[in-house]
Amino acid sequence: MKNEIDKKIMIVRKLLQIGAYLQKTGARVTKEYGLTQQQFVVLNEIVEKKTVNQKQLVGELLFEKSNVSKIVKKLNHSELIDISISKGDARLTILSATKKGADLRRKCLDSLNELSLEWLDSLSEYEIEKSLNSLSVIRQLIFKS
Amino acid sequence: MKNEIDKKIMIVRKLLQIGAYLQKTGARVTKEYGLTQQQFVVLNEIVEKKTVNQKQLVGELLFEKSNVSKIVKKLNHSELIDISISKGDARLTILSATKKGADLRRKCLDSLNELSLEWLDSLSEYEIEKSLNSLSVIRQLIFKS
């Protein structure tokens, strides 16, 4: 019987493995919409937040600021988001989604969600609650480090 | 109260988010040993399997064969693994770890495991069992798709 240390290591291994698989599969879906996973996540955040700046995106998504900058540039070039300069602080860029961006994000999100439902199709309600609870606990521990 | 569909979507989202975070943080650790995450995973698999071919690695790790090929080339160049041609089938390359490779893998694995234990330091035994069980169930559903 494995001890506690081995079990914790096993948990992290499974999270990495499942995460990597979902990442890669999700990437194939977002690619159909001309976006990488990270680009989609950024667009999604901008849509959800209505207006946001890059520092906030870096903080919340834990992406590299150089990459966020490049993603913002590309999304703007594709006319999915608008960039304006903050009146109070010229260093800040204020980001918001265009209608085109919101529409694309909606479609992409629907496809991703469809995939999610396929994956967990036969998960019981009991297992759902259990899983959500476990993941919340784990997430809290990991992100506070 | 969220319905079942929203909850399933939430589970996948959390898995992606946690996985991405662990991936990135793990990458910083493996980088200290001159390896990317995927390179480490391949080396680890070769050490654990003693001898293996690339097709098997591709099948088990779900990595792109072009990338596995490149990783194998690099690990060989760094003298971490040996490559030989199968006597029965010249198409097959038989991979095995060198002592240097096994040692590096051991050290890197120890660092990664240390990090894993830090993350889940205060996870109770009950939560450990629950998490392991949930992740096993989810993994089985996702990988069978």
Place this chain on the structure above:
DNA sequence: TGAATAAAGTTTCTATGGAAACTATAAAGG
């Protein structure tokens, strides 16, 4: 008031990973 420091974001450099095309070898079939 001006110099020093900090902050927000951009650019450059480099290695990596996925997709597609390619090569050499093995298996199948007529």
Place this chain on the structure above:
DNA sequence: CCTTTATAGTTTCCATAGAAACTTTATTCA
């Protein structure tokens, strides 16, 4: 036995992401 098809792995192309250096703007401090 030879041609066709399949298989295992390699190479090329290209876009991306992280790290470090850089630029512009704001804040702090003497």
